[in-house]
Amino acid sequence: MDFQLPDNVEEFRSEIKEFIDAEWPESLRNKSQTEISYEEERTFCKKLAKKGWLVMSLPEEYGGKRRSILEQYIFQETMAYYGAPYGTTATTIVAPTLMRYGTDEQKSTFIPRIAAGEIDFALGYSEPNAGTDLASLQLRAELDGDEYVLNGTKMFTSLAHKADYCWLAARTDTDAPKHKGISLFIVDMKAPGITTRPLWTMGGGRTNQTFWDNVRVPVSQRIGEENQGWYYVATALDFERIGVFPVSRVRRQFDRLVEYVRTADFGGYRPAQDPDVRRRIADLSTDLEVAQMLSYRAAWMVSQGQVPNYEAAMVKIFGTELQQRLTHTATQVLELYGQLLEGSPHAPANGYFEQAYEAAVMPTFGAGSNEILRQIIAARGMGLPRG
Amino acid sequence: MDLALTENQQMLKTAARDFIEKEYPWQKVRDIQESETGFSQETWRQVTKLGWPGLPFPEAYGGTAGDLLDAAVLLEEIGRGLLPSPFTSTVILCGLPILEFGTAEQRDDFLPPIASGQRVMAFALTEADPRYEASSVTLEARRDGDAYVLNGRKLFVRDANIADHLLVVARTGDGGAPEGGITLFLVDATTPGIETALLKSAAMDRQCDVTFADVRVPASRVLGKEGEGWPIVEWVLQRGVLAECAELVGVMQKVLETSVEYAKNRVQFGRPIGSFQAIQFKVADMATDVDGARFITYHAIWRLTEGQPAGDDIARAKIWVSDASRRVVREGHQIHGGIGFIKEHFLYLYFRRAKTGELMFGTADAHRRTLAASLLD
Numbered sequence: 149m150d151f152q153l154p155d156n157v158e159e160f161r162s163e164i165k166e167f168i169d170a171e172w173p174e175s176l177r178n179k180s181q182t183e184i185s186y187e188e189e190r191t192f193c194k195k196l197a198k199k200g201w202l203v204m205s206l207p208e209e210y211g212g213k214r215r216s217i218l219e220q221y222i223f224q225e226t227m228a229y230y231g232a233p234y235g236t237t238a239t240t241i242v243a244p245t246l247m248r249y250g251t252d253e254q255k256s257t258f259i260p261r262i263a264a265g266e267i268d269f270a271l272g273y274s275e276p277n278a279g280t281d282l283a284s285l286q287l288r289a290e291l292d293g294d295e296y297v298l299n300g301t302k303m304f305t306s307l308a309h310k311a312d313y314c315w316l317a318a319r320t321d322t323d324a325p326k327h328k329g330i331s332l333f334i335v336d337m338k339a340p341g342i343t344t345r346p347l348w349t350m351g352g353g354r355t356n357q358t359f360w361d362n363v364r365v366p367v368s369q370r371i372g373e374e375n376q377g378w379y380y381v382a383t384a385l386d387f388e389r390i391g392v393f394p395v396s397r398v399r400r401q402f403d404r405l406v407e408y409v410r411t412a413d414f415g416g417y418r419p420a421q422d423p424d425v426r427r428r429i430a431d432l433s434t435d436l437e438v439a440q441m442l443s444y445r446a447a448w449m450v451s452q453g454q455v456p457n458y459e460a461a462m463v464k465i466f467g468t469e470l471q472q473r474l475t476h477t478a479t480q481v482l483e484l485y486g487q488l489l490e491g492s493p494h495a496p497a498n499g500y501f502e503q504a505y506e507a508a509v510m511p512t513f514g515a516g517s518n519e520i521l522r523q524i525i526a527a528r529g530m531g532l533p534r535g
Numbered sequence: 536m537d538l539a540l541t542e543n544q545q546m547l548k549t550a551a552r553d554f555i556e557k558e559y560p561w562q563k564v565r566d567i568q569e570s571e572t573g574f575s576q577e578t579w580r581q582v583t584k585l586g587w588p589g590l591p592f593p594e595a596y597g598g599t600a601g602d603l604l605d606a607a608v609l610l611e612e613i614g615r616g617l618l619p620s621p622f623t624s625t626v627i628l629c630g631l632p633i634l635e636f637g638t639a640e641q642r643d644d645f646l647p648p649i650a651s652g653q654r655v656m657a658f659a660l661t662e663a664d665p666r667y668e669a670s671s672v673t674l675e676a677r678r679d680g681d682a683y684v685l686n687g688r689k690l691f692v693r694d695a696n697i698a699d700h701l702l703v704v705a706r707t708g709d710g711g712a713p714e715g716g717i718t719l720f721l722v723d724a725t726t727p728g729i730e731t732a733l734l735k736s737a738a739m740d741r742q743c744d745v746t747f748a749d750v751r752v753p754a755s756r757v758l759g760k761e762g763e764g765w766p767i768v769e770w771v772l773q774r775g776v777l778a779e780c781a782e783l784v785g786v787m788q789k790v791l792e793t794s795v796e797y798a799k800n801r802v803q804f805g806r807p808i809g810s811f812q813a814i815q816f817k818v819a820d821m822a823t824d825v826d827g828a829r830f831i832t833y834h835a836i837w838r839l840t841e842g843q844p845a846g847d848d849i850a851r852a853k854i855w856v857s858d859a860s861r862r863v864v865r866e867g868h869q870i871h872g873g874i875g876f877i878k879e880h881f882l883y884l885y886f887r888r889a890k891t892g893e894l895m896f897g898t899a900d901a902h903r904r905t906l907a908a909s910l911l912d
């Protein structure tokens with residue numbers, strides 16, 4: 149056994165760190181989600197693009213670097229640690245799916261601009277009645293000449309108010325079994341008929357509900373074959389396996405907690421001296437290491453050409469639930485200061501920990517709900533019969 | 536043994552629930568929370584008409600001679616509907632100790648206006664060191680002729696921004712141990728030298744930063760005896776802990792009810808999500824947490840009202856309720872999925888109310904220390 153990352157990966161990590169120090173300085177790292185603007189993120193992504201890091205797994209003719217799996221892994225972990233933007237719908241779903249299933253024209257139209265950080269995509273999967281059961285989506289796409297006409301409602305279409313395009317899943321066959329009547333489209337967000345309603349979320353973010361009223365999209369912007377969309381959606385999720393949940397995101401919160409608690413002095417009360425606080429910090433540190441090991445294991449498997457389908461589920465479940473434990477512990481060890489919101493007088497780190505506690509609610513049901521993932525571990529992993 | 540509510544308590548509960556459900560949908564609660572004072576005079580007028588502020592006071596003071604159990608029934612409903620009100624501050628944390636420890640004159644002065652809703656009060660204990668310990672009290676009160684002069688700062692004081700009077704815990708001397716030298720004062724909130732600033736707490740429950748600069752308080756406004764205030768503070772804290780627990784039981788109850796409803800109606804994979812065992816297990820755990828919280832709280836209150844030793848039971852109640860309320864809200868969110876993550880959803884208010892409640896009147900860990908000390912030392 150050897151837990152040491154290869155030298156080239158460690159070197160790459162240092163290079164990333166230098167880049168972050170220069171381009172995503174301390175002042176941005178500690179900003180809350182409400183304070184970082186979309187424009188700041190876009191500007192940063194363009195700088196990533198210049199380094200060839202925005203779509204680093206792609207071949208060079210498309211702006212990539214053919215980086216190894218472990219390099220990609222360390223990139224994600226490092227970026228996530230510093231709260232820097234890195235993977236978007238465009239880079240993690242659109243580009244790899246187009247590489248596999250797109251037409252030459254689609255590839256040449258979209259991939260270079262994605263690689264350059266010039267265009268951005270919203271993700272139009274979820275609907276009011278299709279969440280975990282995504283395949284039951286109903287937004288209708290009907291063929292009319294050389295265009296499809298879209299009608300329906302999408303829920304949680306994040307970035308719809310900013311993005312240039314939407315990567316949209318729609319129903320093209322209402323009679324077929326639900327998995328067999330879905331197609332994927334790239335829709336220009338400036339197309340007439342799209343209305344966006346903001347939904348403000350806990351933790352200070354924004355997503356949207358979007359209404360699609362006779363929106364027209366050329367057949368040339370359908371991805372792959374008609375009614376094969378579900379298959380493409382599912383394989384796209386596979387690209388995400390090593391990035392399901394960057395453990396470093398929790399490590400960052402842990403480090404900030406430790407840093408804060410170490411010097412905190414509440415009118416003479418020093419939490420760092422409190423045995424209960426010390427025990428909790430030690431437990432969190434241990435949990436974090438377990439999360440890290442599970443995450444290394446999944447990444448290592450991918451780097452060996454194996455498919456970590458239940459091992460990746462463990463990373464996501466353990467990491468997201470640890471994040472909830474960590475953030476609630478953080479608010480708890482800060483005593484009554486822990487419940488002060490961003491902008492309140494006396495709020496520790498301007499409410500960072502309380503806000504992190506709010507934001508930690510979502511990852512346990514988003515991006516593969518932990519209930520479903522537990523079934524995957526039990527059935528695929530441990531071989532139990534399916535319920 | 537009889538674990539049911541009395542007929543009167545049941546009537547009180549039903550009336551409170553009907554009133555809050557009809558008059559205070561959560562959007563209205565949120566609007567009040569987000570208003571400048573976080574309080575609505577109109578709400579307080581309405582609940583006064585229902586007789587709430589007079590509930591635990593003798594009829595001689597204009598009350599209806601109820602007890603702490605009756606108050607808990609009410610508080611549970613206040614928690615269930617998140618009704619913004621200074622009920623706990625005024626009635627439980629200030630009115631009750633005045634009734635118990637006040638002079639005849641103080642009682643005559645304070646209790647009738649409290650019972651009739653004319654006077655709102657706030658209990659000012661916690662400071663920069665926010666723990667509920669005698670050693671945390673540093674606000675200084677110096678004797679000067681027939682008055683005291685107060686200097687210092689209080690933090691996390693609920694309702695100080697709307698209170699007419701404050702019950703202030705101060706240090707009048709170095710009494711050897713931290714528990715010595717503590718004195719309580721009934722302070723007119725309009726006295727020169729008092730500055731109040733609103734904090735933004737998760738529960739949006741009007742917690743304040745209150746500074747005292749040379750605030751003169753007549754010696755006749757000492758509650759209890761000079762230097763012997765700490766046992767009164769402990770007496771108040773016991774009731775404060777239980778009031779908070781009772782409200783949190785209501786918070787949990789609401790999250791449970793709505794999550795069960797949601798699990799019945801939300802369909803994924805062609806079935807209500809409540810038919811999946813993963814969701815059923817959550818609901819079962821939530822229900823157990825809520826029932827456990829309710830009975831451990833009411834049991835502690837019952838012992839207190841019966842005059843039995845209740846310290847351990849009160850600590851157990853807060854340990855359980857602090858942790859269980861967090862678990863229930865978490866599972867409620869998990870059951871609701873994305874829709875519950877939107878700020879425009881009532882769950883957000885319950886999530887934040889629970890966070891404040893978890894910490895208010897001592898964290899679970901603080902009460903674990905108390906309980907362990909009582910059991911082991």
Ligand SMILES: Cc1cc2nc3c(=O)[nH]c(=O)nc-3n(C[C@H](O)[C@H](O)[C@H](O)COP(=O)(O)OP(=O)(O)OC[C@H]3O[C@@H](n4cnc5c(N)ncnc54)[C@H](O)[C@@H]3O)c2cc1C
Nearest residue numbers: 271273274279280304306517519808811813869870872873
């Ligand atoms: C802030 C935010 C941003 C988002 N951004 C996007 C986006 O950009 N694009 C997009 O398409 N979507 C987005 N989503 C949607 C997200 O993917 C969904 O919230 C997620 O898929 C869960 O779906 P749901 O919210 O409808 O919950 P539901 O599917 O209704 O699930 C509710 C609960 O039921 C459980 N459950 C469901 N089925 C089962 C089962 N078979 N067995 C056991 N338990 C089950 C779930 O685990 C969950 O606990 C976003 C969501 C949020 C909150």
